[in-house]
Structure formats: C-alpha cells, structure tokens
Amino acid sequence: MSGEAPILSVQDISKDFVVNRRVLHAVRRVSLTVPAGRTVGLVGESGSGKSTVGRLAIGLLPATGGRSVFQGHDLSQMSARAMRPLRHAMQIIFQDPQASLSPRMTVGAAVYDAMAIHRLGTPKERWSRVEMLWERVGLPSSIGTAYPFELSGGQLQRVGIARSLAVNPALVVCDEPVSALDVSIQLQIIQLLKTLQDDLGLSYLFISHNLAVVEYLSDTVVVIYLGEVVETAPVEALFRRPSHPYTRLLIDSILRVPAPGAPLQPLTAPVGEMPSPFAPPVGCAFHSRCPLAVDRCSQEVPTLRAIDPEHWVKCHLAD
C-alpha cells in the first residue's frame, strides 16, 4: 500500500450535525487512504457514519474538521464551484439507484446528462458513448428509452454504474451498491465492479455493512463504530486476525451456510445495542457492549495504535 501514490487521502475528518439543537458527532477524526487502482472497504452497522465518510471524502458534504485530499487537491479548501470540474474524476454510486435518478428522465438521458454537464464530446458522440456504456455494464441498448420506474433493481444499479462511468472517473465511492439486491443479482454487480476495476484501473471506496462483500472486493478494510475508526488493516490480516472486539462481533454475527456435516452455528445473542450517537459512552465507545471490557475501558479513550505494520486497532486490550 505504501508503494503506490494515494488517489484519495482522508485525514482526521470530522462531521457534526445539529439535530433539534443537539450536536451529533456523526464522524470523528476518521483517516483513510485509497491507493490508485485499489479498493478500500469501509464497514460498519447502520448509524455508524460510514455513508457520511463517503460523502465527506469527495466533498459532497463540507467537513467540520480535518481534510480530504483527492489527486492532490485539498477539497476542504475548495468551494463547491471550484470542485465541479474535478467531479468527473470522483463519482459515487448509491444504494437506491431509483432515488438517485430523476423519475422524469429516461435512463439514457440520465447517462447523457452526465457527459453534458462536463461538456464531453458532441451530442452525437455522447449518444454513441451511451450505447457503448450499456454494453459495458451488460444492458441491452434498448434500455435507454426506459424510465427508472420501469426497470428492476439490478438493471437500475447497472444504469447507476453506467452514469458514473460516463465521465471517466478515477475514483468511485460505492455506497452500499448491492445491499438492496437479491443474492444472485448482487453477485452479478460485484463481478461487474471487479471487471470494471481491472479494465479501467478504477479506485473504489466501498462502503457496506456486508463483511463478505467487503472482503471479496477490498484490499484494505476500515471498520467504523459510532463515527470512529476502530480497526484498519489489509484485508487478509483483518480477517485472519480481527483484533478489535467489535470487528470480532461483526464477524461472529454472520450466519454462514454450514458445510455438509458440519455443526450449525449457535444463535447466541450479542450484548446490547448501538448506543445513541447523541450520547456516546465515555471512554471507549464500544465498552458498553464489549465482552472483554475492564475498568480502564470506561474511563480512558483508547488510541488507534499499530499492532502490526499497517494493522491499527483502537482498543486497550489488543495485542
């Protein structure tokens, strides 16, 4: 990881929201680096702030603190207008492609519009590129005249991917792109994302709650809990030796299909629920649910420290 130039470098980024006059620390000093051509997986439960990190990373939301540097541009120092010409290089695909497309625009026009915004090519060239993109993402060319509500979830996600590809991005933030899809369709989309990365050299910031998908696609994994990074490591290291109790909890909560003859997984309830982000626990944010917690955990905030080169854990007890 260290050998490649990072395309995206998020440094100590934070985001506070004010909700009903209460401050919500949605993201707290998160750092991550996406090397060119690689995938960083961002994992957490709903409400962990992972989607907010994705938006902060590409400057769709202004950060409260810290900065995000994309291809050498410090986005936190740039106005929305100044960022616009950069946008073709950093794209995002959403969990619900239906909501991200205009219901009054054919999907062909939606992809066309992406190019029109950046004045890429002549109108004729744009339309022919739309045709080419349909093929690229595995859709029939007749799809262009359809409206979003006429398509299935899998087709819509392909449209979303085609639209982000239309402007030749270098980085794509994938915000739960397969969560709403059926398993067989999920696999098709994952395969497509993988092929596109190999062919086009894309970098991904892949946000998901699904550890298996993240493991499959990512080179590096960042685990986030209550807006904080609790563990980050290269993908093999993280799954070989998950070192934060929360990472272990996430992995243990996954129900696997047992191998023939193997025993079933015990259904044992993990302790507690994610606390309200308005009132995170004092000390280690995870101590209220941690099976290993000691007194120190409820008093002292752990620091993110390396237990191996490139394997960082935010836990007093990790070795």
Added chain:
Amino acid sequence: MGVFRYILKRLVSILGTISAVLALSFILMHYAPGSFFSSANLASAMGTLRMENAHLYASYMQMFRDRYGLNLPLWRQVLEYVWHSLSFNFGNSFENPSVPIMEQLRTAFPISAGLALGSIVLALMVGFPLGVVAALRRNTWVDSVLTTLSMAGQALPSFVLAVILVLVFGVWMPGLVPVNGWGTPANVVLPIVCLAAGNVGVVTRYMRGSLIESLRQDYIRTAEAKGVPYRSVVWRHAVRNSLTALVTVIGPSFAFTVVSTVWVENIFSIPGLGTLLSGAFVDDDIPLAITSVFLLCLMVMGMNLLVDLSYALMNPRVRLE
C-alpha cells in the same frame, strides 16, 4: 414544550400578525382616495352634520381626532390605531357616530362566529362518515357518487349555492324554510347548509384519500394479522391515523369558512359581521370596515390555532414547538 407554552407562543405570534394586518390596512386606507383618515376629509364627510348641529359636529370631530390621532405623524397614528384596536377600543363608526363600534359588534360577532363554527361541526359530522364510506367502498358506484358530489360541493362557492337555494326555497317551493332574515331557528337552516356544503366536500374527499392511504400501510396488515376484527382495524387503526393526516390539510378550508360567512350573511340578510362589513365597505365607513376585517381575521387565526392544536394532540410524534 408544554401545551400551555405552545398556546402562549402561538398567541404571541397571532398578536404579531394581527398587528401587521392592522397597520397595513390602516396605511392602505390612509392613502386611499377619499380617505377617512384626514381632518379635511373627515370635515367634508360630516358636512351635513355641521349644518344641522354645530355643537355635536365639533364634539364628533374632536372624538375622531383623538381616537385616530389625526394631528400626529403617520407612524404615531398607526401605532395608536393598532394599540387601540388590540385593546378592543374601536371608537365609533362614521356612518353612525353616536354608537361605538363595539356596540354594533356585540350582536354581530356571535352570529358570525356561531354560523362558522356550527357549519364546521355540521361539515365534520356529515363529511367524516361519508369519507369513510367512500374509502371503504372505493371504486364502486357509491364512491363515484360521493366523490362527484363532494367535488361539486367544493367547486360551488357558498354565494352561488345560496342564491340557488333562495331560488329553490323562495320561488319553486316557498314556505318550507325562510330564505331571508334572522331570529328564528328556521332561519339558520339554509345559511348553515350553504356554509357546510363546501367543507363537507373537502372533508369527504380528504378523509377518503387519507383513509385509503392509511389502509395501505404495513401496520394495518399487522393489525389484521393479530386477528383484530376488520371493523376495529378500520376504526381503531386506520381512521385514527388518517385523522391526523386530515387535520393537516383541513386548516385552510376551515379558515375559508369565515370568508364564506361574509357572503352567505349578505345573501340571506343576516345581521352578522359580514353584512356589517359589506355595508361599511360600500359606504366607505372605514373604521367599521377595518374593525370587522380585524375581528374576522381573529376568527381565522383562532380557527388555525384550534386545528394545529388538535393535530399536535392527536399525533404523538409531534413535539409542540
């Protein structure tokens, strides 16, 4: 936030709005051609009185000058006017200077307020069940008839309906109910029907729509899955939820009822605020005109407050703010 603080807050905001209304009206009237609000115009308007009774004329002139502060700069006049009005000191009317406006309003206001409230109660009592029936029988002929009728009720302004009723009960079948005047219970029938018709249409249509929407919700299926009898599913779960939706859209229509009262009173010759108001506008009796507008606006705002309060009380998710 508690209910009382909420009400207090709303009352303060009503006070602000009504002051703005008064100030705006006063300024507009001040610059109107033939404005009452200048000593010269006042003097010429009371020319006849001067010739008949110079002493009375002088005392009236002084009274109006004092009341409206006509010798003061305009901004002081506005403040004086707003302040007097807010303390329900409306002074005397111009057409009938010996009688304080309050005296005229004391009988007129309850009539109009009663008509408006009565018609709303009637509209709710009729429209609510009709809406429920239309929703439960949706896409049947019952639904089509009710929907069409309620659209007709909504489309026809009360004054058109009023003249049609006068035609029917005055010309075609006279003697059934009085089409004119005030004083007996029978006099109330046609005006209230006229006023209620539009709101019956509105309540029926919105109730139908929001009940159909409620019946589609997941929690209705949960209630059915529990084995709650369908009647209870409809009444305890669906209707309860659609009422909160109904209340959010019904406010403007109920407020509009106050305006309709003005029209209906005029057509049925009912001595309420509306008749007073139209007389005042036609006769350029500006103090009386603005005062009646002021009271009618108060009625509208009170109505809106009631609607908002009932919404907040019905919906546990709303914190009063």
Added chain:
Amino acid sequence: MMVPAMGAAAAGRAASARTSAARRAWARYRANPLAVVGLVWVLVFFLLGIIGPWVAPHGYAQTNYLMANHPPTWAYPMGTDSLGHDMFSEILFSIRFALEIAIFASLAAFAVGTVLGLWAGLQGGWVDASLMRIVDFFFAFPAYFLDLILVTKFGRGMGPIIFALAVTGWAGYARLIRGLVLGMRDGEMVEAARALGASPLHVAARYLFPNVVSNMLIALAFGIPGDLTVQAALSVVGMGLNPPLPSFGNMIAAAGGNILGYPWLLYWPAGIFAVTLLSFLFVADGLQEALNPKGGY
C-alpha cells in the same frame, strides 16, 4: 467516442420516450369521464370568451328601458335586467372579462410565486426564513379581506382587481414550490446530480424543475377557478367589477335581490358560472390524476 450514426438513432428514441410519457398521461386523463366533460366545457368557455364580444347582439352598456326586466324573447334570448341590458350579451362579455381577470391574475401570481418559491427553496437560510414569514402572513390574513381593502384603495376596475388577486395569490404558489424543492434539495437525486458536477442552475433546470412542473400546473389549474370565485365574490359585498362592466358576480348578486320577481335573471348567470367552476375543478382533478398517478388525493 465513435459511430455517430447510432447516436442519432438513440437521440430519436429518447425524444419518442418523452412523447410516450405525455401520451400515457393523456390516456390516464381520458379515462376519467368527468375530466373530459369538464375539459370540453372549459374549451367552450374559452372560445366564448374569445369570440363573445364579436357575436354579442348588444353592447354590454347598451340599455333599453322599455324592455327592462323582460322575460326571454327572440330578441333577448335570456331576458333583460332592470336596466334593460340584454342578458345574453352581458353573459358573453362577462365570460371575456372573467377570463381576462382570472388568467392574468393567476399567471402573475404563478410567475411571482414560482420564482420566489424556487429561490427560497434553493437558497435556504435567511432568504427562505424571511420569505416564509411573509407567506405565513398571507396565509393568516385571508386573501379575500386584503382583496377588499386593495380594491377599496385602487378602485373597482379590471386592472386593480387583477392586481389585488395577484398580490394575494402568489403566496400559495410560493409555498408549494418551496416545499417541493425543499423536499428534493437534500434528496439523493439532487445529491447524485451534484456528485456528477452539475451546477446549481443545471440542477434546478434539469432535475428540480421537471419534477415540480406537473405539481405547479395542477396548482395553476386549481388557482384559476379560485380566482374566478374570489373575483365574483367581491360583488357579493358590493365591491366587484365596476358597472356597467358586466360580471357574473354582479349579475348573481343583483339577481339574488330580485329573485322573487324575475327569477330568469338568475338561471343563466348562476348556471353557467356554477358549471364553469365545476368544469375547472374536474379538469384540475383530472390533471392531478393524470400527471401524478401515485400522489395526492
């Protein structure tokens, strides 16, 4: 980027998709018989408004005292009023004036409301806050009373009435479009467009506007009969269009007083006016169903 020939074909397809969306909306509209009947009458009403002044047998101010309060005859097919005006001609002119007032007032209010509402919704902050304060004021102060005061001040001609209706009408449109824009502004569709690099203007023109335009048209369709109503209602308290300019409000109000003696004075004005309002509402309702098949009630 290559093969330009394919591009033209695709462009053609995109255009045909747009017309097919319109065709589907029209099919839904046609399926509603009341809306179709309403539309027919509204079109007839507009036609009469256009040709009325030319085909009217008498002028609107032309009186014939000898024939005052006369029941219908061949020369006066709808009778005459107390001044001997030909009711048929009066009605034809009334349609013209009513339409002029309602359409100009509605369009003015619509234009002002749309611009201000879009601005408030997109800009947010103090612009939004102060604009909504003003809008709240207009909702708390019933438009009709303000109309009365304005007409008292500026007179009872066509111009002043149009002005009064426009002054009190814009707030509703502004609030509607502001709400719609606000609902979409922070949604994923706009976020996606911004992520593509679209400028605020591009977002407004290509994403927000196409998604609010049908709601705005529906509001306008409800607004026109609303203005017809208020305009006539001014006559009820004696503050309507200045005679001798004829208006439905004046005719209905006048007939209301004479109803026992001369009921024919009421039949046509009240009948046509009622049918017209109902037709406009059916059209508006039909549009609502045709353009927003899922939303609203």
Added chain:
Amino acid sequence: MADPPLLTIDALHTYFRRGTETIYAVNGVSFTVLPGEAVGVVGESGSGKSVTMLSLLGLVRGRVTVRVAQAQFKSWDLTRLSRRQLEDVRGRDIGVVFQDPMTSLNPVMRVGDQVMEAMLAHQYAPPQAAFRRTLDLFREVGIPDGAARFRAYPHEFSGGMRQRIMLAVAIACEPELLIADEPTTALDVTVQMQILSVLQALRSRRRMSVVMITHDFGVATNFCDRILVLYAGRVVESAAVTDFLARPAHPYTRGLKGSILEIGSRGRSLTPIAGSPPTLTAPPTACTFAPRCPFAVPQCAEELPQLRTLSAGHQVACHRAEEVLDHVG
C-alpha cells in the same frame, strides 16, 4: 415425527390483477409443516415466498385470487372458514412477524396497547391479566424496563427493539405456528443475531412451529429443520437441511448456493446465475428456470416438472434431478 402435520397445503395458486395484466405469483405450491418444526422458505424477490404464506391468511392486498385444493391447519379447513373465523385463527393460532419493524407498528398507538390488543381481540385474557402478560412478554423478548416502556410509542424504539415488540405481538396468544416474513432483513447482523436467538428460545420453550421466509441461506440453514426453495411461484425443492447441504438436487438451488458470498470467498471466481427471474403473466407450462439452466434439455421447455420424491423427505421439481445430483461441483 409421527404426529400429523400442523399445516398441510396442497396446490395453492395466487393471481394478481394489475391493470390489464394478470400476474401469476403462486402456481401450485404444496407443503406441510409438522408440529414444532421450523421450515425455511427461501427464494429471491418475486419468487412468491411471502405471497404463499400471506394468501393463506387472507393478508394479501390488491385484486387477488387465491385457489387451493387443500389448506388444513389443525382441525380447520382454512378454505372453508368465514372471514370472521379466519380472523379468529389469525393472531391466536397463527402469529405473523413482518419484515420492516419501522412501519409495521401503528405509530399513534402505545406499544403496550398493541400487544394487549392481540389478546383482547381473541378474549385470550381479561384486560388485567393481559396487561400483566404483556409485561411478561416484554421480558421474554428482551425489552428491558417493560412497565415503563408499555406506554411509549413505536418511534421511541430502535429497529431491533421494534422487531422484539412485533415478536411479542405475534406470540401473545401462544400460537402454534409463527410465520416470520423476512424478520431480520432490515436489521444489522448483530441485531439479526439477537432477534434469531430470541426466536429460537421461544420456539424451543413453546414447541412452536415456525415458517421462516427469508432470502438468506445462512439464516435458513442455521435456524430451520427443513428448507423449501421457491422459484417463480413453485416449490422447486424441499429437503431437510442435511440433504439441502449435502445433496441439492435442483439446478436453481445449486445456483443460489453458488451465489452465496461468504467470508473466505476472496479470490474465488464468482458464478452468478445468469439472467433474472421471470414475472409470470401466464400460468407456467414448462420449467420456468430452463432459460437460465445449465442442465436444460428440450424436454424442460415443453413439460412442467412436478414435485417428485428423490428420497425420504427430499422432493424436487426437475426433470434432470438425477443428472444434477451426479454432477460434481
């Protein structure tokens, strides 16, 4: 296993009228549920898995036609029950938990009342007893401080807590059959584990049968005794979990199992099933999976495969099941 089945369904068909089209959602589904058994009904969206269970209970919306040859629950023939009688069975003898806990509870009714209502509707307990029992139920499904939470509204709870409330509603009258329609799909994995463990405890404590509708094979295999795979409104395979794991006999089952992405899949090449499931606008006359099937032969495009028994407790609807079983992979 000598007990007679609790629920026996034979040849269930459900059709929807949508606009001018008819959607054939369920096309002859047959299965049984034994007392105490947990049956997993798996399939992709549109496979008819929810519609199958909900149409038995009269809970399907829209213009819907349900035809069934036999629907026996305990001693009742569900097809012959009046609406009133069916309402009585629902909630008392058959409980239902739905997918989305955020929308499945009435937002303007206190959660305690929503649990009590289930008991009061069936005269299961008088109000006082129902109130006490509601508190017990809250404890049983893991809602702390039940007495204080009784008067709270749904929006004051997290998604996981709301699903626990839904569970309390569903089991309030101690039903013998619980239908769980994707009960954990909308929840995080840690919360899913909590809900499933509550469900499993309830099941073993009460010897309650559970029909678990899910698209998640991990949930189905770890929770259930038997698995029913649905495709395009038909049962394509029915097997005990051991058979399902060791000898899947339908190409679709195999395809789905191959589509599961689990930790450890990294570096493996993916083999998604090509194409997408059909929406049936006509009743199926041939194998609906044939167009996507690597084993398809001309017979598959002509003849509708019937559910046939391969071995005890293992049924499959495929002309080529034997070849599929012989195929290693």
